Amino acid sequence: MKKIMQSYDIRHETDMVEPLDFNRRSRLKDVDRCFKAEITNVIRLTDMEKLFQIRMVNDKDWERFTFLPGQFVMLELPGYGEIPISFSSSPSIRSTIELCIRKAGKVTQALHKAKRGAIVGLRGPFGTYFPMEPMKGNNILLIAGGLGLAPLRAPISFVIENRADFKEVHILYGAKDPSQLLFDYQYEEWHRIDDINLEVIVEQPDKSWIGPVGLITKLLDDIQITPDETYAIVCGPPIMFKFVCKRLSEMGVPMQRMFVSLERRMHCGVGKCCRCNIGSTYTCLDGPVFDFWTVMNLKEAI
Amino acid sequence: MLFKTIKKQDFFDVFLPDTQCIGPKKVGTNTNGKPIYQFLPFSSFDEIDLDYDTTEYSAKTYFLPYKETLSSFSFKDNDWTQEIKYRTRPRVIIGLHPCDINGLIKLDKVFEKTLFPNPYYITRRQNTFVVGIDCKEPCDGGFCSSVGANTVTHGFDLFLTDIGDRYFVKIGSDRAFNALQKIKTSEITKKDNEIYLQIRNKFEGSFEKTVHVENLPNLLDIEFESDVWRKWGEKCLSCGACAMVCPTCYCYGVTEHISMDFNKSDKIKQLYSCNLNDFAQVAGGHNFRPEPATRLKYRYYHQHRGFVESFGQPMCVGCNRCGRVCLAGINPTDVISDLQREQKR
Ligand SMILES: Cc1cc2nc3c(=O)[nH]c(=O)nc-3n(C[C@H](O)[C@H](O)[C@H](O)COP(=O)(O)OP(=O)(O)OC[C@H]3O[C@@H](n4cnc5c(N)ncnc54)[C@H](O)[C@@H]3O)c2cc1C
Ligand code: SF4
Ligand code: SF4
Ligand code: FES
Numbered sequence: 325m326k327k328i329m330q331s332y333d334i335r336h337e338t339d340m341v342e343p344l345d346f347n348r349r350s351r352l353k354d355v356d357r358c359f360k361a362e363i364t365n366v367i368r369l370t371d372m373e374k375l376f377q378i379r380m381v382n383d384k385d386w387e388r389f390t391f392l393p394g395q396f397v398m399l400e401l402p403g404y405g406e407i408p409i410s411f412s413s414s415p416s417i418r419s420t421i422e423l424c425i426r427k428a429g430k431v432t433q434a435l436h437k438a439k440r441g442a443i444v445g446l447r448g449p450f451g452t453y454f455p456m457e458p459m460k461g462n463n464i465l466l467i468a469g470g471l472g473l474a475p476l477r478a479p480i481s482f483v484i485e486n487r488a489d490f491k492e493v494h495i496l497y498g499a500k501d502p503s504q505l506l507f508d509y510q511y512e513e514w515h516r517i518d519d520i521n522l523e524v525i526v527e528q529p530d531k532s533w534i535g536p537v538g539l540i541t542k543l544l545d546d547i548q549i550t551p552d553e554t555y556a557i558v559c560g561p562p563i564m565f566k567f568v569c570k571r572l573s574e575m576g577v578p579m580q581r582m583f584v585s586l587e588r589r590m591h592c593g594v595g596k597c598c599r600c601n602i603g604s605t606y607t608c609l610d611g612p613v614f615d616f617w618t619v620m621n622l623k624e625a626i
Numbered sequence: 627m628l629f630k631t632i633k634k635q636d637f638f639d640v641f642l643p644d645t646q647c648i649g650p651k652k653v654g655t656n657t658n659g660k661p662i663y664q665f666l667p668f669s670s671f672d673e674i675d676l677d678y679d680t681t682e683y684s685a686k687t688y689f690l691p692y693k694e695t696l697s698s699f700s701f702k703d704n705d706w707t708q709e710i711k712y713r714t715r716p717r718v719i720i721g722l723h724p725c726d727i728n729g730l731i732k733l734d735k736v737f738e739k740t741l742f743p744n745p746y747y748i749t750r751r752q753n754t755f756v757v758g759i760d761c762k763e764p765c766d767g768g769f770c771s772s773v774g775a776n777t778v779t780h781g782f783d784l785f786l787t788d789i790g791d792r793y794f795v796k797i798g799s800d801r802a803f804n805a806l807q808k809i810k811t812s813e814i815t816k817k818d819n820e821i822y823l824q825i826r827n828k829f830e831g832s833f834e835k836t837v838h839v840e841n842l843p844n845l846l847d848i849e850f851e852s853d854v855w856r857k858w859g860e861k862c863l864s865c866g867a868c869a870m871v872c873p874t875c876y877c878y879g880v881t882e883h884i885s886m887d888f889n890k891s892d893k894i895k896q897l898y899s900c901n902l903n904d905f906a907q908v909a910g911g912h913n914f915r916p917e918p919a920t921r922l923k924y925r926y927y928h929q930h931r932g933f934v935e936s937f938g939q940p941m942c943v944g945c946n947r948c949g950r951v952c953l954a955g956i957n958p959t960d961v962i963s964d965l966q967r968e969q970k971r
Contacts, residue, residue, distance in 0.1 A: 329645060329716040329801060332752040334745045349741040352748070354710055356696045356893070402699035402706045403884050403891040428909035443705055589908045591880045594742035598877035599898075599905065601924075602914075604932020609741060623850055623927070 345388035346448050355594055358400045358445025359385045363438055364420065369506050373471065374436055375412070376423045381443065389446070391415050392453035393478035394585060394613040398593045399423065400445030401438070405431040408590040410612070411449070412474045414481030424474035424506065450593040452613040454583050456482050459555040460489040465547075467496045467568055469540055469560025473506045475585050476559045484518045493520045494547060498540030498564070501528040540564060541571050551576030557583045558616075569616045579617035586612050586619070627779070628797040630811040631818055637786075637793055638671045640805050645755075648688060649674035649720040650681055665719065676721050676788075680765035684873030684947060685719055685726055689733060689750050692870070692897050696746070696880065699891045712749040720757040725768070725943040727758045727782050728775040729873030735937050736876060755801065758785040761829065767946035769835045769959055775943035776830070787822055794822045837962045839940055843931040845965060850923075854964045859919020861954040866899030868948035868956070869925070874941045875899070900925050926961065 334340055339352040344359070365377040380386055391397070391411055400406045413422035427436045438444075456479060464483060468476040476495075483493055495514060499505050505524065515522045523543045525536045536542065540560075554577055558565040565584045572582055588600040588607040600607035603623035614622075651666040651674055663678040665685045697710045722730075730751070737747035758778060770776040778785065783802035786793040795811070797803050869875040879898040884891045898905065901921045906914035915921045933941035942958060949957025 329718075329753075329755055331714045331716050332749065333714050334712055334749045334752075340745070350743075352743045352745060355742055355744060356710055358708060402701070402708075403882060403888075405882050406880065406893075432909070441704065445708065587908060588914070589906055591878065594744075595740060596737070596742070596744060596876070597879065597898075598900065598928070599879065601900075601928065601932070603924075604928055604935055623847075 343384075343388060346450065347388070347390065355592075356447070358398075358447050359389060361444055361446045363440060363442045363444060365440060366438065369424065370504055372504070373424055373426045373474075373506060376425060376435070376438075377420050378423060378444065378446070379420045380446075386418055389449070391421075391449035393456060393482050394453035394475065394583075395449040395451050396475075396593075396612060397421075397423070397446050397448035398450065398590070399435075400447065401431055401434055402445065404434045406445075406447075406591075407431045408450075408593060408608075410475035410478070410585065412477045414478065414485060416481075416485060422477075424471075424477070426471050447593060450608055452611055454479050454557055454613055456486075460486070461553075462490065463492040463494075463549060463554040464490050465494050465496065465549070465554060465556040465572070467540065467556060467558045467560075467565075469498050469564035469568075470500070470504070471506070472559030472561070472564070472585075473497055474559075476557065477507065479557050480514070484514070484520075487518055491553065493518075495520055495522045496525075496540060496543045496547075497523070498525045498527070498543070498560075501526050502530050502533050539567070541567050544568070544571050544575070549575060549577070551578070555581045555583075559585050562586075565616075569619075573616075579620065580615045582616040583613055584616060584619055586614060588612075628803065629814045630795045630797065630806065631789070631792045631814060632795055632806075632809065632811050633792055636809050637795075639809055646715065646717045647720060648685070648717065650676065650678040652678075665721075674721065676759055676786075677762060678721070679761070679763070680723070680768070680945065680947070682947070682951070683871050684729060684945065685722055686729065686733070686873050686876075688717065688719060688754065689730065689747060690876055690878075690897065694746065694895045696893045696895050698893070701889055701891070712745055714749055714753055716753045716755070718755040718757065720759075722756060722758045722782070723761050723945075724758065724778045725770045725775045725945040726873050727756065727778045727785075728770075728943045729945075730756070731778075731781040732874050732933075732937070732939075732941055732943070733876060734781070755805075756782045756784075758782040760785075760787040760826070762788065763829065764833050764835075765946065767835055767949050767957060767959065768944060769833070769837055769946060770944035771830065771833045772836045773839055773940050773942055773944040775945075787825065789818065789821045789825060794818060835946075835959050837959050838966060839930060839942075839962070842940070842962065842965075843934045846927055846931045849965050849968055852965065852968050854961070854968050855919045855923040857964070858956055858961050859917060859922045861956055862901065862918040862922045863954050864901050864903055864918045864921065865953070866902045867951045867953070869899030869901060870897065871947040871951045873943060873945060873947070874929075875925075877905075900928070922956070926958075930962075 360381040361378045362381050364379050367375040396408050396410045398406050399409050409423045412424040514520050529537050558568050569582050590600045591597040593608045595606045595609040648665050649668050650663045652661045653664050654662045663681045668674050697708050699706045737744040783799045785796040877898050878895050880895050882891050882893050929941040
């Protein structure tokens, strides 16, 4: 039998010999191998969220690590676990990526203790993205609730870098209370330099809060849009985007032009573990970015 | 396809003991006095029984082990290195029934022929020599004929049908062809063909249980809120046994385990079940499928709708292992028939 059955070693396959590249989704690859990356800076945003600036240890890896706004990465903290995190920075910055991470459990807690210089692993990029190119030439509504601003920051950067290609740009952001506002140091810049209409609303104001109070849908009351020329990106908890998208539908925005990012449990990122399934759709492959029409048609999506 | 016939006693000479051999071994008897079989390693052919009816567990564990180390991290100073190993030792599995081979073909679709092909699975599959064998009669509650899984044309190296003192052999790979060079084989005669077809026809006609799955994808959509799910869901213990024994269920979870000296950490994949409580629970505690009924429904939904959408056929191969193992008496034929009835009402 030995002569008949020679042992097959997958490492000799030409695809496997080539360097790792998760963008080549149909190629045979070491799907569990991570790119090595270093945390270069940790910025505290609120009590619960920190922004991690990360760069590849091996400069050559950047060549095979390009992502688009809305995609996510599997962040490996060896010894603790691996979690899906959306890119929170501009895809055009080819030296660092930024991930905004909320302390939510085992892995994220450990990450919050990590210091500059810590070595982590990255697998990805994975998933679908916001179709930024087709949006050009239109008005754009960028709407976030809570931690939703983290993934929204990638399309925001894209819009800012290509500001002339877009007509009116609105960023609407809602949070529970003022202490939970993310990236507050950037509001001034978005508003003044980039000619963007930025509105922030909180549910529970503190004494110093002077802005509007209420739910995010309230901000839509004061906005005039031309539905035929408007795209919307909505990031936040399901209950939030459900109401926002319903409101936008009433205002006349077609469902195929509203995009949301869904969150599910993920253990692989490559369509194998089934943990991210919604009905029979893989959030990691077919999502996390979906247009609202698709979401409406997914069983148990919201 | 090449066909041959081989004398039964000659056949066993091919497989010499230098390769690990797996086959259906009798491991005990159940309370009704019926033998219980499992696919286990054996060293002599007296240990296995190719006339077995079915095994308690499917053979998927040899392709998708219940536990598998995906990679290991070794720590040094502030840095780490990641090591990945694939199992490359050749192995022979003898005695897979058509349902199990069809199960493997479905797993091939998921792990080989999609985006992000999976090297762990592919290595195990390529290094396994599969010898299948036709069933003699339908197993208890099996409904493979309803889902088109009672015959196979590929996915194996050799496939045997018992025609009395000889095996009618289908040769499915060049390595199988080479293996047969070492023993005495005979060409197929017209008579052999007749006997073969006669045996097969008799078998096809002997199924008791049937379910209609043609309209299921549509039906599952329509009956998404059906009371049928509550009825069966209330019985479900959320134990996950059904997914463990199933030849096609493949979902899993990944956890990391640190060694006692903190020098090493293993990333371990463990097969999971969508019936388990926390399957779809995310950080912050939200569970997308909190009730047993929603999880049970999801399992059927994935097998008979989602998989059909992706691959044009149901994932279930009708072996009824899940039905036999379930302590709550939940089995696919009853659940699906209930759904069909619901629609007719
Ligand atoms: C596409 C996507 C993008 C995300 N982007 C961000 C982001 O930008 N910032 C951020 O703070 N969080 C984000 N999350 C949520 C983040 O993945 C979870 O907070 C994180 O997995 C919690 O891990 P934990 O180990 O700390 O929690 P625990 O509750 O201890 O979780 C243990 C394990 O369960 C799994 N798990 C638990 N919850 C989730 C979950 N919600 N999603 C996926 N797997 C989970 C993980 O594999 C984890 O290892 C995103 C999730 C998805 C699916
Ligand atoms: S269907 Fe039966 S075997 Fe499956 S989880 Fe429920 S009780 Fe367990
Ligand atoms: S669902 Fe049940 S009957 Fe279908 S293949 Fe799995 S164990 Fe067999
Ligand atoms: S994360 Fe594993 S299948 Fe989507």
